[in-house]
Amino acid sequence: MFATRSSSPGALMAVQAPAMRPAVPGLALRERVAAAWKGHPRRVDAAIAGAVGLLVFAVYNATLTPSLSYVSPDGNELATTSYTLGLAHPTGYPLYTWLGKAFTFLPVGDVAHRVNLLSAVGASGACVLLYAICRELALPRAVAAFGALFFGFSTTTWSQATISEVYAPNLFFVALALYLMLLWGRRQRNPEVALHGDLGSTILFGAWAFTLAASTGTHMSNLGFLPGYGVYILMVNWRVLKQPLVLVPGLALFALGLMQFLWLPIRTVMGEPAPDPINPATFEGFLNYTINAFPQFKWAFPMELLPDRFILYATLVRWNFGLPGILVGFAGAAGLALRRPRTFILLALMWGVHTVFFMEYRAMDIDVFFIPAHFLFAVAIASGVWLVIRGIRRPLARVPAGGVIAGGLALLVLVLPVRAQLRYNYATHDQSDHTEINDFYENVYEMLPEGAVLLGSAGVFGYDMFYYQYVYDVRPDVTIPSAGLAFGQRASWPTDGRPRYSVDPSGAWPTRFRPSAEAGEWGIPVLVTPAHDRKLWLRRDLVLYRLSSTPPNLIDDEATPGIALNLSLDGVTLVGADLDTTTVRAGETVKLRLYWRFERFAQAGIILQVGEGDDSPIARRQPGAGLVERYDREVAPVRGHTVVEEFELVILSSTPRGVQPLTIRSAEEGATPLTVANLKVE
Structure with a gap:
């Protein structure tokens, strides 16, 4: 009835062998991923940084300006001179011009669209480097990714990432120079390297020097970072001044980076017109075109106005990061000062010199000049967020399920600010x-x-x-x-x-x-x-x-509009309108004729709109082509007569296909629009 126990060694081993653990689906994969995560940290960081860069670039590309833009006063010039290899306005921006030319060979969109992509790539690359800098400062991967995304979706950076401008590519080189300097500083922790130098130290120092000098071809103000770098170099390893194998190649590469500005006199001698009266082919003109450019903008405010300028700067920071971001940034800066005092001094000096200089700078678009300062402050914000997460974890460490609660709260801290940046800034900067x-x-x-x-x-x-x-x-x-x-x-x-x-x-x-x-x-x-x-x-x-x-013939008392409107505008009546067609191809025009009656000359004007919604394009017009007052004064009275104006109205190529209303309303706030016609846009 019962089996007899075998006495053979093989049978005994078979009986005593432990049962095999059943395979758990996915367990082996998770173990391999965990091993790779721990065993190859650089690959993991590269993968996360790449994912951050791709995500930011995808958003920038989705909101990219299709071609020319008025968001920047210089953008259309920069897109054009990149293609023609011409001279941009002072300071000339040779590196930007060459990079822009390279992007014009991309097989997408038109030339201006391709140069716009340079900004998207530059800003995305800066976010990748922000992640790398945060990791170099020993911040966790999730916090570093947060810092990169939170900064990448901030309003000023985003505004420059979708147009042709120097600020986004410049930010990439600012970030790259900073990262290279931090890598060089880490290498100096080796006593042998600090004392005698080595090939790696020479390469990093030379790469930093060349990158910083080359970055002046995207913005000359980057020279203002030199005091901070100089102090950092002396604090980390003053002996580098006695290491010619490190110092001499670095100085040579710095000079090589600055030689790009020879492009300006060379192109001038070749006959390229400069968009500025200064002639960069002469020595004095060269200095005034580059290092001394725009003297009327520099140090433009007296000292008593410095508090007001600081308030302006603080307002710009709040627009980008919000008041909570500012407070967290201050905490993070304090934490950096305690953990990494030398790095803190470097970042503080870079931020301070840059901020003070541009607080004293008079420019219409002053917000964009502070982008490098915002980048440096974003490092402090990331450091502060790590302090917040650590502060959340500590009191929950001994609470049942405290780890889960702390993890959930940390996730909210990391996700919600980035989501808010996307939510509030997407529509504002969608130029597509x-x-x-x-x-x-x-x-x-x-x-x-x-x-x-x-x-x-x-x-x-x-x-x-x-x-x-x-x-x-x-x-x-x-x-x-x-x-x-x-x-x-x-x-x-x-x-x-x-x-x-x-x-x-x-x-x-x-x-x-x-x-x-x-x-x-x-x-x-x-x-x-x-x-x-x-x-x-x-x-x-x-x-x-x-x-x-x-003068044009504005009066036609026998004209009768086909579309009655009778829109009253404070002494002026828009009697009606005519269209030559209601079917139009996007990008083409319809001929619009407007019929007016004047009792007095209105100042409010009208707004023409194609499409529905607050974001639809509009055209502001003055009644009677804006000519009636002069016509009444110099040609013939217009009161009591029918004034007719006629023009071609462009239907934008981006107009959604289908039926779109053409409306007209008073330019006064809250005015109700009248529908002139429903256009069939093909």
């Missing part, structure tokens, strides 16, 4: 449908008659107009007198009787930038392009004017 500048000028060059003359600003602010001729050689028969002129210079008209047009003769430009139309000419709007109601530098509208020495 901002095609108005390109749509405007494509229709301008199509509309202009053969041999026309087109007037606009010279220098930096004229490159929206120059772009198509310089890059794509569009309409070479059209003469642009301001092309090739220096910044602030006025163009003179050809006097051979050719048809004349202007993109803005109405005085919207500051005096020193204003086009010089002949006195007494009439600027008659013939092409109007709606624009997204965002920051458009130096102009409110995209309008093409036909210039004429004779």
Whole structure:
């Protein structure tokens, strides 16, 4: 009935062998992942940094400006000169120009779109380096990733990552130089290396020196970081001054990085026009074009205004990180001072010199100049967040399930601020449908008659107009007198009787930038392009004017509108309108005629809008083409008569396909729109 126990050794071993543990699905995989996580920390960090960079780049790319933009006053110039390898405004930005040229070979979008991608890549790369810097400061991976994402989605950085500008690529080189210096500093902890140096120390020091010097080709203000670096080098290892094998190659590479500025006189001698009256081919002009550029902007405020300027800076920091971010950053800075005093002094000196200099700098777009300071402060914020998480863990360490609770709270601390940055800043910086500048000028060059003359600003602010001729050689028969002129210079008209047009003769430009139309000419709007109601530098509208020495015929009492509107505007009535068609291809135009009756001259104006929603593009117009007061004064009374204006209205290429309402309303706040027609956009 019962089996007899075998006495053989093999049978005995079989009986005594422990039972095999059943395989748990996924356990082996988790163990391998855990082993890889512990055994290959650099690979793990590289993977996380790469994921952070790809995520940030994906968001930037989704919100990237399709082509030209007015978000920056310089962006259209930088996109154009990158393609032509021309001279940008002072300080010339050679490195940016060369990098931009490389990006113009990408097989996506148009040339300006490709240069916009340079900014997206530069800002994403800076976020990767922010992660690496946080890891170098011994912050946990999750905290380092938080710091990179929280900074990457901050408002000022994001605003510069979607357009052609120097600030995002410059930030990459600022971050790279800082990371290389921290790596060099870590290597000096080896007493033998600190005393005698080695090949690795020489390479890191030389790479740092070259990167810092090269970064002046994206922004000259990076030279202001030298005092901080100098103090750090002396604190970490003053003996480097006695190590010629480290110091001499570093100085040589620094000089090599600065030699990029020879590009400016070379291109000038080759005949490339400079967008500034300064001639960089002379020694004095070279200095004034580079290191002494914009003296009127530097140290522009007296000492008694310094508190006000600091309040301005603090406001900009709050816009980017919020008040909690500022408080956490202060705590993190204090923590860094205790844990890494030398690194803290380096970061503090870099931040302090940079911040004070630009608090004393007079510029329209002052917020973007503080981006490197925001980057340095983001390191402190990441350090402060780690202090917060540690503070959460300690009291929960002895609580049942305290580890789970602490982990959940830490996750909220890391995720919610990044989510808030994305939520609040995405819509603000989504430029992906901002095609108005390109749509405007494509229709301008199509509309202009053969041999026309087109007037606009010279220098930096004229490159929206120059772009198509310089890059794509569009309409070479059209003469642009301001092309090739220096910044602030006025163009003179050809006097051979050719048809004349202007993109803005109405005085919207500051005096020193204003086009010089002949006195007494009439600027008659013939092409109007709606624009997204965002920051458009130096102009409110995209309008093409036909210039004429004779007044237009505004009065037509026999005209009858096909669309009755009867919109009252404080003494002015928009009687009605006519459209030549209600079916239009996106990017093309419809001819719009408006009929007015004047009792007095209104100041409010009207707003034309294509599409629904607050973010739809709008065009602001003055009743009667903005000419009725002068017409009434110089030609004929308009009161009691029907005033008719007619122009082509551009339907943006980014307009959603399908039926879109064309509405008109008073420019006064809260006005109710009237629907002129429902357009079928194809």
